[in-house]
Amino acid sequence: MLHTPMATRGMVSAPHHLAAQAGLAVLREGGNAIEAAIATAAACTVVYPHMSGLGGDGFWLIHEPGKTPISIDASGAAAAAAKAEGYRERGLSAIPATGPLAANTVAGVVSGWQAALEIGTRWGGRLPLSRLFEDAIHHARHGFCVTAEQARAAVRLAKPLAEGGADAYLTLEGGALTTLPGLATLLERLAQAGLDDFYRGAVGHHLGAELQRLGSPVNSADLARHRSVRRRPLSLNMDCGTVYNLPPPTQGLAALMILGLFERLGVTQADGFAHVHGIVEATKQAFIVRNAHVTDPAYMTIHSTTYLSDALLDRLAGAIAPRRALPWHRETVDGDTSWIGVIDGEGRAVSCIQSLAQPFGAALAVGEFGLLWHNRGASFTLGEDAQNLLVPGRKPFHTLCPALARFRDGRVMVYGCMGGDGQPQTQAALFSRYALFGQGLQQAVTAPRWRLGPGRGEYASDLKLEGRVEPSLVRALREAGHEVSIMASFDQQMGHAGAVVRHEDGRFEGAVDPRSDGVVAAF
Numbered sequence: 001m002l003h004t005p006m007a008t009r010g011m012v013s014a015p016h017h018l019a020a021q022a023g024l025a026v027l028r029e030g031g032n033a034i035e036a037a038i039a040t041a042a043a044c045t046v047v048y049p050h051m052s053g054l055g056g057d058g059f060w061l062i063h064e065p066g067k068t069p070i071s072i073d074a075s076g077a078a079a080a081a082a083k084a085e086g087y088r089e090r091g092l093s094a095i096p097a098t099g100p101l102a103a104n105t106v107a108g109v110v111s112g113w114q115a116a117l118e119i120g121t122r123w124g125g126r127l128p129l130s131r132l133f134e135d136a137i138h139h140a141r142h143g144f145c146v147t148a149e150q151a152r153a154a155v156r157l158a159k160p161l162a163e164g165g166a167d168a169y170l171t172l173e174g175g176a177l178t179t180l181p182g183l184a185t186l187l188e189r190l191a192q193a194g195l196d197d198f199y200r201g202a203v204g205h206h207l208g209a210e211l212q213r214l215g216s217p218v219n220s221a222d223l224a225r226h227r228s229v230r231r232r233p234l235s236l237n238m239d240c241g242t243v244y245n246l247p248p249p250t251q252g253l254a255a256l257m258i259l260g261l262f263e264r265l266g267v268t269q270a271d272g273f274a275h276v277h278g279i280v281e282a283t284k285q286a287f288i289v290r291n292a293h294v295t296d297p298a299y300m301t302i303h304s305t306t307y308l309s310d311a312l313l314d315r316l317a318g319a320i321a322p323r324r325a326l327p328w329h330r331e332t333v334d335g336d337t338s339w340i341g342v343i344d345g346e347g348r349a350v351s352c353i354q355s356l357a358q359p360f361g362a363a364l365a366v367g368e369f370g371l372l373w374h375n376r377g378a379s380f381t382l383g384e385d386a387q388n389l390l391v392p393g394r395k396p397f398h399t400l401c402p403a404l405a406r407f408r409d410g411r412v413m414v415y416g417c418m419g420g421d422g423q424p425q426t427q428a429a430l431f432s433r434y435a436l437f438g439q440g441l442q443q444a445v446t447a448p449r450w451r452l453g454p455g456r457g458e459y460a461s462d463l464k465l466e467g468r469v470e471p472s473l474v475r476a477l478r479e480a481g482h483e484v485s486i487m488a489s490f491d492q493q494m495g496h497a498g499a500v501v502r503h504e505d506g507r508f509e510g511a512v513d514p515r516s517d518g519v520v521a522a523f
Contacts, residue, residue: 009345011508011522012040013498015051015338015418018144019043020512022135023342024521031127033344034062034120037352038113042136044338045109046183047144048517049169049372050153050359051418052338054186054198056374057105058112058354059246061233061404062119063412065347069244069404070119071233074112074354075376076105076226077296077395079217084382084390086217095378095390098160100215102362104377105396109354111228114195116350123348129191137191140184147517148174149492153336153359160363168370169360182370199223210367218373233404236260236308240435241407248297252401253304255424257286257316260308262432264317270437273476274322276450279428280463280482281320283452284328286424289316295388296395325481328452329461337400337423339416341500343508349500351402351414403427405435410504417513419495421453426495434499441499442511449494466491490515 010033012023023040031039037060045053052058060072082104087095096102117125151174154161161169168180189203197203200223208220233244236256243259245252261282267274289307293300306312320326337355361374379397380390388397401423402416413435417426426449433444448468453461462483465474469486478484487493496516501509510520 009523010036011343011500011510011520012036013341013500013510013512013518013520014040014044015496015498015513015516015518016044016048016147017517017519018047018135018139019340020519020521023340024523025135026127026132027344028523029127032120032123032125032346033342033348033350034116034123035125035127035132036344037340037342037350038117039132039135040340040342041113041352041354042133042187043139044340044354046136046140046180048150048338049180050150051336051356052109052354053356053361053372053374054109055107055366055371056109056354056356056361057107057376057398057400058109058352059250059398059400059402060112060116061244061246061351061402061414062116063349063404063406064123069233071231071246072112072115073229073231073246074108074115075249075395075398076108077393078105078377078380078390079219079222080392081219082217082377082390082392084384087382087390092382094382095380097358097375097378098157098363099164100362100364102375102378103211103216103218103364103373104380104390105374106218106222106226107374108226108228110190110195110198111226112354115228115230117195129195133187133191137184137187140180140187143177143179146174146176146178149517157360157363161360164362164364166360166363166365166370166372168365180370182368186369186371199226206367207371211373214364214366216364216373234304234308238263241405243431244404246401248294248300248304249395250398250401251290251294251424253294253307254286254290255401255403255427256308257289257313258282258424258428259431260313261285261317261320262428263436264313265320265322270433270439271447273473275432276473277325277477277480278320279425279432280450280452281326282428283425284326285316285319287421292387295397299394323480327481337418339402339418339496339498341414341416341498343412343414343500343502347412347502349404349412349414349502351404351416353400353402353416355400355418399423401427403431405431407435411501413499413501415497415499417495417497419451419493422451422493422495425451426497430497430499441501441509445497445499445511445513451494464493466494
């Protein structure tokens with residue numbers, strides 16, 4: 001964990017060290033937390049291209065001292081031509097995971113940068129896009145070293161990447177130097193023309209035409225209709241303070257429900273049976289609600305805040321057996337993302353996440369830029385009675401859920417992780433260790449983790465534990481009825497978590513996951 005003195009002007013946590021350094025450089029030049037987050041996010045799209053990209057979606061939580069946090073939904077909706085019956089007419093019972101038919105929703109990341117930058121400008125932001133993209137463009141043009149995890153992902157997806165024309169990612173080996181000149185060109189054009197050009201300018205027209213040529217339902221008109229949306233974040237009052245997360249179509253509701261349910265269990269010690277069992281059982285209760293009700297908010301009949309009421313949380317917590325696991329055989333989802341946390345010297349804070357959904361998204365390279373398009377729309381279902389039915393203009397369900405907390409003692413914390421269904425579980429482990437049990441921030445991130453649900457490319461619903469978990473705890477969990485499997489000691493499937501905390505007196509704490517390739521950067 002990185003502790004810094006009161007003179008610190010800001011801190012960045014990111015899953016790749018070059019991305020964190022890009023944000024730090026902006027803070028050094030007097031940029032604010034939003035400007036630093038955009039620089040970090042842009043760099044992530046280059047140096048972590050299997051995890052996030054301009055062809056993906058994103059969500060933001062933004063905090064300014066003395067004001068209610070703001071959330072930005074930068075996710076795209078299904079194209080006007082994306083209809084369930086069209087897929088069924090092709091003989092499909094599910095949307096393909098890769099290829100043009102998987103690329104059936106608009107990419108919202110760039111619209112999120114634009115919306116955040118507008119807020120940053122009101123904070124006195126002055127740095128041009130050409131500066132915010134400088135590191136990203138440099139790495140894309142002159143090269144960066146491929147991480148081992150990126151190389152492994154490229155091997156797993158070699159066939160769809162080849163079929164999708166994404167040749168730039170096929171020859172990658174861990175430690176190899178690679179360039180992405182098309183992405184550098186795209187960032188340079190957006191820096192010159194403005195971010196809106198991605199949707200309603202020359203770039204948007206080109207991307208829309210190329211998506212159509214490749215066989216995607218998305219076209220230029222779909223891009224032109226897209227706008228990011230500001231929403232009131234969901235919040236949960238706890239004894240230690242208030243925790244915030246994103247409303248639907250994300251699983252932010254589940255993340256807050258887990259914390260609210262766990263707090264009601266009265267657990268007093270970290271990392272014992274009661275801690276792990278309690279969060280796992282709270283996760284099951286939250287996922288039952290999530291799976292039944294959370295979707296595009298325009299299609300929800302019950303407001304999500306209903307599930308954060310004291311009465312409902314009390315009732316669900318009462319259904320958790322303290323020594324017995326609820327049988328769990330439900331379909332869950334995996335995913336890869338990049339979480340970024342920034343707090344500047346004025347206490348302004350950003351918790352941001354962006355994603356291509358699965359590694360390399362739809363594995364589809366679009367246009368002269370070779371831009372990877374996401375496959376979030378592959379999570380839509382085609383059955384008429386489905387909760388997440390593919391409908392034109394509808395947003396798919398998202399696992400993305402960046403978090404932020406304001407403590408009663410004046411601390412502000414941004415935190416998050418990647419990992420599909422693992423995101424709210426890892427958030428609960430990190431937050432409970434730090435905020436409820438007083439562990440150090442880095443210890444809370446590094447300590448052995450667990451995950452209910454699928455691993456890499458799997459859909460098993462067992463409870464996965466890292467190999468460092470004490471054997472006595474493993475035995476106790478099995479005796480309670482949990483179906484347990486043991487993973488590697490620092491397994492990538494447990495996600496890449498991070499956190500930044502600013503104390504009321506100006507001190508900073510930061511943590512980054514040893515399972516990632518990131519750092520905490522501060523000055």
